[in-house]
Amino acid sequence: MELDKSIPCAVFGASGYSGVELAWLLHNHPLFVLKHAYSSSAREEAEPLAGLYPQIAGQLDIILQPWHSDLLPQLAQQVRVVFLALPHEASAELAPVLIKAGLVVFDLSGAFRLRDPHQHLQAYAFEQPDIGVADVPYGLAEWTILQGNEPLVAVPGCYPTAAALALKPLMHLVQGTPLINAVSGVSGAGRKAAAHTSFCEVSLAAYGVATHRHQPEICQSVGCPVIFVPHLGNFKRGILATIYAPLEAGTTQQDVDLALQRAYSAQPLVRLCQKPPAVNDVVGTAFCDIHAVVHNGHVILCVAIDNLLKGAAAQAVQLANMYFDIPASTGLTGRGGVI
Structure with missing residues (x-):
């Protein structure tokens, strides 16, 4: 250099x-x-x-x-x-x-x-x-x-990054409101000490239900209303999101796979996985891992990122x-x- x-x-x-x-x-x-x-x-x-x-x-x-x-x-x-x-x-x-x-x-x-x-x-x-x-x-x-x-x-934001990277390639196939459940490690709350983010106090729980400021950001990014429920988990870092979205009638697994491949085949920091990713797969990395399954007229997306990276x-x-x-x-x- x-x-x-x-x-x-x-x-x-x-x-x-x-x-x-x-x-x-x-x-x-x-x-x-x-x-x-x-x-x-x-x-x-x-x-x-x-x-x-x-x-x-x-x-x-x-x-x-x-x-x-x-x-x-x-x-x-x-x-x-x-x-x-x-x-x-x-x-x-x-x-x-x-x-x-x-x-x-x-x-x-x-x-x-x-x-x-x-x-x-x-x-x-x-x-x-x-x-x-x-x-x-x-x-x-x-x-x-x-x-x-x-x-x-x-x-x-961290939650919108995970949700939007998974959903955006598929929005032309989605017909209805996506539901996003996501769990973040306690580092997402920042470094300042607080009892509710202490490892000794944290138990897996939803928070900010229907009020979290990332909901309008996700809606803005994917271009449609969503239901977003964040959770706090008792682990240090990472986000695991599970997203359920109704699909247009007749949409197949091949349609979903092709849409994701078209979006990300040239994107080195998004990995399309053959099985649901775990938080440990991405902690300490800049990758977003996505796994998609079509079932009963819905796509189920499992997404993992490091919230700090x-x-x-x-x-x-x-x-x-x-x-x-x-x-x-x-x-x-x-x-x-x-x-």
Whole structure:
């Protein structure tokens, strides 16, 4: 790699689970170079990121800095791309400032995902900021085309990534409302300690029934209403989704298989499986594994992703690869993960 071809990057929210996964992916990427890592709060003191995650000690020796607005001129001179792994409102506030400074932003929060302002307000309880762009790309990577001049790309949520990757190739065959049951590991709740996400407290249970903010995002992505029921499981990371969708009369297994193959035969990070995938098949990877069965006029889709990688950090890097006309899977085909 020639030094003048490297792409300098910064990660905001690097202390969180998705943020540290981003930092690790960028550190090991052949073209992206991690220059700065910022915490999500200006009240925190600078410290080595390895102090929070000892598993990267001696490998990623970057300092986690608190962000202050007076650092912006320096950041704009040293960095081209910024990844935001921040709370939704923090991203909404910071992204326009970074864009105005000429930086390219990949936002992992929900601040810019929903196109309908009313749906956004209802889901996130704050108004979506105007960044002067008519249409912010929704970056479901396998279904997105980037021109390389967009100031901001909205990275999808973890549940919507799993659900949409499975359903979108089949929507021309679906006749009715898909039902999505999905279970996530506790890392999906973030790093901040809370009793209800403690391993000692978690028991497999549904939550956010009919109220989860990812439901309108899934509907937007697949183009139809869905019933979505998320669950929290007592495992660290990963998502397993089981999706049931009624099919047009006469639809066969061959029709479904062909639609999936047409969609993903050239997509290296989606694997079509001969049996239902397990969470352990994808943990620590950027892959989405999909298995489909036609039964009694329905398609049953079993889908597995790593919520912190394909559902967050790895998809953000995949989109950045595409943005800079780098092969989409560059830096993403190994197995790892920090936490």
